[in-house]
Amino acid sequence: MDDMTRTKLSADTILDHAAALITAGEPLTFSTLARALGSRSQALYNYYPNQAALTDALCARNLHWLVPRLQKALFGLSGRAALTQLALTCRTSGLAHFRLTQFTLAHVHQDNAPATAGAMTDLRTLINQLIQSTPADAATQIVGERMLRNLIVGEIFNVGTGWFDDPAMSAEESFRQMVDQCLAPLFPEQ
Incomplete structure (x- = not known):
């Protein structure tokens, strides 16, 4: 993960994108969320340890x-x-x-x-x-x-x-x- 991706991510940004996925009728998974964020799913684990926490x-x-x-x-x-x-x-x-x-x-x-x-x-x-x-x-x-x-x-x-x-x-x-x-x-x- 590069520093630029790390600085763009935040718990609020992740939740904003998660809400947008659900609103659009998309499945909420770490993979779909990471794609929407332009990141990798591994980066999300720094904020949420698993799908249940998210x-x-x-x-x-x-x-x-x-x-x-x-x-x-x-x-x-x-x-x-x-x-x-x-x-x-x-x-x-x-x-x-x-x-x-x-x-x-x-x-x-x-x-x-x-x-x-x-x-x-x-x-x-x-x-x-x-x-x-x-x-x-x-x-x-x-x-x-x-x-x-x-x-x-x-x-x-x-x-x-x-x-x-x-x-x-x-x-x-x-x-x-x-x-x-x-x-x-x-x-x-x-």
């Missing part, structure tokens, strides 16, 4: 990218409005980066993924804080949180793959209605 870093970065966007979108909101905005922001972000979101969701629970686990904790903490501020009892909160997460992930997958293409109602409008129905038990007096 995947962990990329998934963690994707999740860490989402949390501040959610915080910004939720600023000044509380209760039902905050949970609705959280769902809409996750949907919009997930669909805008569908293949990367799909990749992250597929790898988020892999063993030996400490960076991803930390990023998931940050996301779960944000969601839990919003759910726990609802007037519903603890069991209803648990079910509501699970329904909301399932709804968001299902929406991203189904819209991203074209399953929710119906001229009778837009996918976004049906999602808003489903979120409203999902949140109703968490806010019984509204």
